Amino acid sequence: MSVMQEDVIEASLDDDKVITQARRPLSRNRLVWLRLKGMPRFWVGASVLVFIVLWAFLGPLLYQWSPTQRDSYNMNLGPTMMHWFGTNAIGQDIYAQTLSGLQKSLVIGLIAGPAATIIAAVVGSTAGYLGGWVDKTIGWFVHLLLVIPAFFILVLLSPLYRGLSWVALTVFLAIFSWMIMAQVVRSQTRSLRNRDFVRAARYMGMPTGAILRRHIIPNIASLLIIDATLGVVAAIMSETSLSYFGFGVQKPEVSLGTLLADGTAAALTRPWLFVFPAMVLIALLFAISLIGDALRDAIDPTSGVNNG
Template structure:
């Protein structure tokens, strides 16, 4: 074979490698990321959410007033260069209180939402995989919890956690927010437990916990990611609603719900007490909802019309 022939063969092999590489299927994570990148609503939601988180935790460091400071010379004042969001009836700065309440609502939502999803994944996958009487017992328990809406359960239990810190409220929000997703996970697990790779793992003597952790839960991870994201919205809304009606965060702690409750009566006469916390809450929920909506369409394009 001449030198020219060898060079021609090598060029042909290189071309085949390029074509093969181009046709190589993308991994699922890569495909999801490429879909997300093409969705403007994802970037809008992620950008707004990142700004809100950064603002909530760095804003107080750049502001001269704390949530508990009182300016007795500027009580019930509207927004000024000194008090950006105005002050309340006892001279406390609304901007500082809004940032403090935003921190509290963010921490509660970002903990309670994912924890509820983890509970749903464990309970639902165990029930769907084991079947038989464990499935019936777990299913009966889940239906029992679904009889009464979780909001009313938390209201009934409020005397227990009201005397404790907001951490107790976070735990209770997570405990009573997993049931619907557990039903979805249970149904998906039933369809997965008879797949060949699950049967092979079972015949090899792999423990039930390992099968759930390695084969069942990874195959429903897309549902869990979406649920955890939207669960943050649910947790923030639940905390805000409970605090608004006096069943959630208790003074002297501050949350967006307590600020809205304090400002409702003066929404027409002193609108800054209500409008600024309400706008922050709306922007936060809007951003997380955009991210969750984009994730849903990126992971499962058949879930709805892709508006990105």
Template sequence: MQQEALEAPLTGESVAEEPGLARKPLSRPALVWQRLRRMPRFWVGFGIFVALVLMAFVAPLVYPFGPTDRDPYNMNMGPTTLHWFGTNAIGQDIYAQTLSGLQKSLIIGMIAGPAATLIAAFIGAAAGYIGGWTDRTLSWMIHLLLVIPSFYIFVLLSPLVKGLSWLALTIFLAAFSWMIMAQVVRNQTRSLRNRDFVRAARYMGMSSGGILRRHIIPNIASLLIIDATLGVVAAIMAETSLSYFGFGVQKPEISLGNLLADGASAAVTRPWLFVFPAGVLIILLFAISLVGDALRDAIDPTSGNNRD
């Protein structure tokens, strides 16, 4: 009984309290959740992330100032009980603007990150499973996009997309963020395509698309979940960087990037213009990174970072 109890965490099986009765083996999602809930860093990251989401989408409903409202009696003022993060040179509330920028960053990141993972999943799986000229063509396209820095592509295309909404930026980030993961998926698919369960599905007459959807992609879902989570961080950082340099979200729309750009010149004389948007951005990236790190260790306990 003592030996079974020691082996249970390794096999995913739990032993019943009564002698001779063993519970059913845990499913993979249940096993991942069992590991996750024992990781303090997951709960810290998840709690901070939920708080920031509520702050971005609920707080503006009750806060008395909007991002474009002006207070002519409190211009260039530091944090007060009336304006929590202070005001800028024309009396706009920095807290309201930070909430608006946080909301934009969350939406862009939550769309662009998973979308890039989906593109990587289907292109990489198709290249790895079909092989031949399809593999060569898709691999050539992946290598070409990896060679050309996406930042410079967007700089060149910025005159064409400046008049468009932030959705254009979201589509761009998703379209140029999938190549590395596609290579990983391609290699994983090549190792799976000759497995017995894939051969059996092929002999039963299942189409290539059906095999990819039902057998290949579900078997690499762990990698895709981790990539989608960390892809949110990468998309938020990319959007902030592009907006900071004037190629991303354009005014009058607000993002954390253009708030940082506006406050950088006054970071010493009026630090609240820069410190508060930067602090919110750092906390957001930290929270998502904690969740992604915990998720990686829960899915792959052999990753070497399972410290909890």
């Protein structure tokens, strides 16, 4: 065989590899990522969120004032080079307090949102797969919890966690934020439990927990990812609202809700007390909402068409 023939054969083999790779179907995760890469709102939201997270946790290390430290000579002072966001009536630095409240809101949202989604996935998939009296019992319990909005339930239960740390508030937010998504997971599981691959796993003697973990939940993972992302927004808003009305984070701890509550009365006379925490909260919710919206359209491209 001549050298020219060998080159032709190698070239044809390389072409076959390229064609094979081109024809190979993209995985679902790869396809979702390719869609996300082409969405400017995803990159805007992700960039803003990364900046906010780094700012919340690294900013205090580069600032001279702590949230509890007082400057007796500069009380009720507007923004200056010494106090970037100004000070309150007792000389506490608003910039330091805003970062402290932002840290708490981020931690509460990033824990309570995904935790509520996990509870919804477990409860909803179990009810939808087992059916019968289990489904009826869980369905009745979920409908009972949905009778009263979660916000009012948390207000009624506030005496139980108000004296505790903000960790208790995070737990209560997760416990009372999963019901609607559980209903969605329940209905989706009902449609999946009679599929051939689920029946095959059941006939092979696979335990119920393994079926839910390997076959049911992975097929509704897209819904869970979207719910977990938007659940972070809901948890932050719930914490802020509860703290604003005095049912959430309690002093001397600081949250964005307590800062907004303290600054509301002086919003016109001393606007820095209200404006800066409000702007930080809006930027945080806006960034996470952009990411959640992009994830929804990347996982389900028809959602953008339907909404439009």
